[in-house]
Amino acid sequence: MKAVWKWIIGIFVILLIVLGGVVWYFSVHWKPIVDQKFREIVLASTDSLYTVDYDDLDINLALGNVTISNLVLRSDSNVYARLEGINKAPDNRFQIEVAKLKFRNFSIRDMLLNKELYLKNVVLDTPSVHMINKYHSYNDTASTEKSKPLYDKIKNTLKRIRITGIDLNKVNFKYSQIQKSIYQDFEIKKVNIQIQDVLVDSTSISDATRFYHTKMVDIEVPAFTYRTPDGFYKVDFDQLKINTRNRNIMLTKVAYQPILGKSAYYKAKGKGGSYVVMKFDTVRFESFDFNSLLRNKKIYAAKAQLKNGLLDIYSDKHYKSTPVNKVGRSPHQALMHMKTQLAIDTVLVQNADISYSELSDKYNQVGKITFDKSYATISNMTNDVSSLAKNKWMRVDVLTKVMNSGRLHVLFGFDMTSKTGFHTYKGTVGAMQAPAFNKILKPLLNVELASGNIKKIAFDMEATDHRNWGKFNFDYDDLKITILEKKEDGTVKRKGFISLLVNELLVNGSNPNLSGEYIIGKVNWHRHADHTFFKTLWQSLLDGIKQCVGLSKEREAKLMRTADRAQHTVEKANTVVGKTKSFVSKLFKKKKGDEESKVAE
Template sequence: MLEEKLKEVVHNSTNGLYTLKYDDLDLNITLGNVTLKNAELIPDSAVYKKMVLDKKAPNSRFHIKLNALKVRSFNLWDVIKNRKLFIKNISFESPNIHMISEYHAYNDTIVPNKETKTLYDNIKDVFSSVNVRDIKIDNVKFKFSKIEEGKSSDIELDSVAIKVHDVLVDETSIQDTTRLFYTKMVEVDVPGFEYELSNGFYIAKFDRLSINTQDQNVLMTKVEYRPKMSKGQFFKSKGQNVTMAVMKFDTLRFEKLDFKRVIDDQQTIAQNVQIKNGSVSLYNDKRYPKKTSNKIGKSPHQQLLKLKQLIHIDTVFLNNVDVLYGEFSAKFHQEGTITFNNATGTITNVTNDSLYLKDHRWMRANFSSKIMNAGLLKVQFGFDMLSKSGEHTYKGTLGGMNATSFNKILKPLLNVKIGSGNIRSLSFDMQGTDRKNWGNLRFNYDHLKLNLLNKPGEDMSKTKKGILSFVVNNILINDSNPDANEKYHVGKINYTRVAEHSFFKTLWQSLLEGIKQTAGISKEREAKLMGAAENVKEVGQESKNVIKKTGNFFKGLFKKKEKEEEQEEK
């Protein structure tokens, strides 16, 4: 009779979605103990399909197996007299849990079509209340399957530990905001985890995952996202110049995370996210062809808006993260790198909630870092999340530093080396859309000298290289701002975006236009500068005249020196 009643309650309370099976049930009335052996909760796929057609299916369903379910110290007299069930503890032995997630848009509706029955509604004819003080689930094998567009991707975890404290199901507990699904607290501890992504190129892993629903926190330590192969093998396997990413963080923490929204609707609603002590490295290899595509409408804030699932994070905190960009040159066969060390900052109003954005439309980011581990760079971004043309702003400052720090990227990629240079300060104030970037840039520097280098396999005398470098430094660029004529150059930027360029490449190209203007590099001068850097044998008519004059100057200098030596000998 008990078995029939138990199975009937499970079947009816889940609208036929689940069936309960087990091998044996041991009941000790005196001690108030129950043991269910080899139990299994099975979802009915046919019922689920019908629920999907009726738009009543939940996003998640479960298939659970366990060796034993042990219920300890319940009071039968209280059940009979008051219809109240109190259980001291429940333990699950070696459970195997398979969670299947399938997104259904109708579950996102704010007001459901019909009132759904609560758990209390399903038990109130039997119990007026059910209270379990502690539930312990050790050595859990957990499998998560996400079904998207008919395809399934799986994540498996082993040796998971779960503790649940103070479960209460009664007439009012569902309204208790201090509880999550009738519980006061759920603690989850997941040891080391490694997962190979379905694309076959990347691995995601962490050392430990801790979840506490009472504090509404999620903590992951030693988080990694990296290719499962070397850099060379990655680009060879891809056969294209696509960006390779390597990310490592000591700490990734979510605070005040709404677990109910995560579980029910796969929505991420949190107060804060902390990313602490780590690195982000991005690499490109220009020896491979790049697949071009139109990047208009694909800026970071526009991609956020296109996410299917709702996300709302008040503030993302970034603390002590090193960012590196590396690029391998097909022309000079070297890798250049630029680094932003100890990046720290915040991103606020990270959301794609269209209703919330009507009153709070700007996402803002504020960062500081040491560029090339030298000059202090401070940057502020603003993103108009509702702008159809992708409106955004960015402004920033760079403190004093030695310009030679940039040789790590200039020498490998442009075959040009900065011999000397003192950057006093740089500042910019910019606006942009999908199509254009405009604004002002001020660049204060002095004693800038460039040295031209031999191309691979090219043999050129030091004298000739020195003369050509002299031409570049004295004719093609200003060695300071203000220049030798005490004229101060301001970069007036009006840059038209190349559709195939990414958001960040467009940002850099815009600023570069301003830097070139402050250095006095006109389009004509730039063509000569690049010509000198790439082919030192062709320097233009103006450069030839300067070389001739320079040669005469040196000849006169040497003749004067010879006459002085002759007089000394006499």
Template sequence: MKKVWIWVLSIVALLVVLLLSGAWYLSKNWKGLIEEKLAVFVKESSQGLYTISYDALDINPALGNVTFRNLALHADTAVYRLLEEQQKAKNDVFEVELKSLRIKRFSLFDLLKNKGLHVASIAIDGVDMHWMQKHHAYNDTIVDTNKESFEERLHKVFSFVKVDAISIDTVAFNFVKRDESGKELNKFSHKANSIQVQDIMIDSLSKADPDRIFYTKKIAVTIPEFKHILSNGFYKAGFKSLRLNTEDKSVVLIKGYYQPIIPRHAYFNQKGENKALMNIEMDSLRLDGIDFKSLLEKQDLTARHVMLSQGHVQVYGDKRYPKKPENQIGQAPHQKIMRLPFKMHLDSVRVDRVDVQYTEMGDRYQREGTITFDRTSGYLTNVTNDTTVLAKNKYMRADLLSHVMNSGELKVLFNFDMLSKAGDYTYVGGVGRMRAPAFNRILQPLLNVEIASGNIKRIHFDMKGTDRRTTGSFLFDYDDLKVKLPDIERNNGKKVSGKIVSFFVNQILINDSNPDANEIYHKGRVDYPRDPSFTFFKNLWKSLLEGIKQTAGISKEREQKLMGKAESAKNIAAETKEVAGKAKGFFNKIFKKKDKAADE
């Protein structure tokens, strides 16, 4: 029995010695083979542009482990210049350096038997990546004559490559964009905390697998705080964190922003015009059901659901600077979506509690007035420019709820005909109960006019618009409406009492209620031709303003009649002249500043 154990132990010892000897032999001989194969693969797969280098390579065939130290992928600039001369150079060139790359448990059996490379895991640390993008006009039209795919080139070295998992920590990313002459156009750099990749399979079938992106089942990326100054020099954009997961088909952006980097006065001085200054912040932006494959291969944006949650949009205008007129025909939101340079299809977009604010510096009184739409929420559906989808349902809808001046509840439902050549759309909605003096926040600073009292009971509108005209009905129920105007400075230095002016406006020009004192209910019937220089949102407001004026009893005929009476009153000629001037454009002036919010 003792001899048996001696034989067993001897055989085990011999096997251990043979395994250790084999591992030592393979580590000495396979190292050269792997180095040779790797160099050939990199060179052939990149058509000679890239070379690979490293400080150390450790191989343990017994355990199936390979470790590279200070591994680098370099682009040969001489080869790239030659490719440029031959008009074969790609627009993108990469330089990559890795502090370490650890390959664990690669299958020597698969490698020997069928030239397959199967690896359990790859861990990469300290990545420094430089991406240079240089435009070459010939790439816009040139036809790639190399019909050999990446998989076909890889198949010359390996029959397949399978990696169960890849983890990448600390990635430094640097991007530079240049024009054809080499001049730098844009650049940015950033660091990613973590990239996790699972189930990579590269073979003849994996590229066609609809569940794989870049041959993987899952890519999870976490990017920490990011900030980028835009090339125009006016704004910066960024976020606190971003998470991307191809398995969940989701992207989550936290604390995103688009903000000015210079003071307001500097912005308008440099612009030289009243071009709106924007400040946008969102607590979170989430996209679910993203088709990453379509995004990467065709640059199409397709997602099942988009969520914008808790943020603000602030717009600032300065009327002390001129507004450059532009033709706005064909510039409605749905028309712009149809002209996007890429295909987009978002099933639904939800907006949750976003505050919208417009502030303007007036040119006359040098004061800032503000109008707000608080806690704006709602849904947009069928947001797409895909004509195959629109053939089944041609309408994009926006169902929104907000609070005007943090008071009256505003509801509006838009229907946009995406296929209409005339830009057809409809909007139906209204405003609930609120106090009219809430609008003094914009009226008093900009126009030096106040609403002394007024109860808005209900506003309802049902409108239909095109590029050229808006028609529809407008209902406005209110009571106790009174305005307060300031004293008027006359040319002789004397003042006309604001009380007198306010009296004529309140008693003669406007109805203090609807139904009026004679119990006549005034309905607005809007037929408003669009000024081509008006933006889509300004045209909306102008159309609604027509309804407001009609329901308040200010028709054009009545306004002209009142003007005539005022001018014929000899005993108060001077005063009524001022009153007439105030009365003639009163409501237009009240809402003149609000139009600027619609402009943007």
């Protein structure tokens, strides 16, 4: 028995030595063949733009494993220059470095004899990807030459490639943009990418269930910060997740905000403008069309969701801006002017606090208006001409609380195909107390609402680039205005007599008024070219408010003449009337040369 076992063990050992020798022989002698095929695939699939180099290629035929050390994939500058010369160079090119590239369960026999490549797993350890973007205007227009699918580029070398999974661990990504020889960079580090079920053959490109030959690409990007080219703002997020199988994109803790504090910001810019802070806890896209983005640079999604946000706009009126013609720059017109084609069926903004604050150059105080707990639904948000041929209207439904008090509900309708920027807006404001607006009136105009019970506001408006018109209803009672005067020591004094004149001569204390007459504002506001969309909207609604409280131009002129005739009963009546006129002007208009609204923009 002992002799038999010796023979069995001896034969087994000899077989292992022979098998090991065969594996070693083919690993050594097939290595140049695999090396050549690998380089041919890279050249063929990239139209000779890219070449590959590495330090070592280790092949284990017994396990079907291949490991490549210190791999570098780089673009050939001479080939790229030639492509630029014939207007065929891509805007983006890459340099990729990988410390270890591992192929598992790799059949060399199938690749060489059957021209088929099967892999169970591919692992890239700590790869570094450098993407260089250089703009070429000819890539903006549709090419008459149809781009060759990946399979057509490799079919002479391989008939089929199938990979079960690809893992890219802790990818360092750098993006460089070249504009007129000026380089701008940003980097993302430690990105994890998982790719499942890769198939490249004659049918995979037309498989609607695949995203560029894959069944799923899952990407996780950690905390990231990008500074805008002007150096004044930055964009942050805590995490970005992309999943092509579930067709969603999600960002958390997204922020767009200035790098400098308010005073330093305006001092550095040296001119006026808005200081904007925008934040959202979550930004999510659902049913995102990744294939349209990849193939046609189009952004299509069924739904976008922005949750728990903040939009804070601040303006320092000590700094002035040069007037700019803003006609044709309304939100829906800006969307139509975008170079990127966009189509999102529904956009939901959920629980956002919106505020506008302004530092007065005259009183050196900050006035603020807020729209709290805001919700909005935007439907048919698109600049796709084919979609707009079926439905030309983008609708916006907004629900919020003004000064955290009155319930404001507004419905916007934007005709996306209108050459004159036609749009509509109608809405209501629920019951609230007028003194809530003192947070913006007192610091900016040095007046306050002593009392006022707003029962309801309703408006129904139409507008174009040059005019807003419609009906304005304002139901209220017990409206009293107090004019203030800031003294040199910083204290505030009430101007009782001028306040009395304003309340008795100019302002209706209620609507209906004491005579039982109900006044409806008939708005016909002509836009100033340098006023923004939102300032024009506010000025139009303000015109309706003025009419309802009795401050129409005709009535104001009549009351001024009545006050003039009563000069002999009031000492220095001309001065008083003049101050009253001045107050009215300050309350409802800005002084000549100012560019921003005193209340909101």
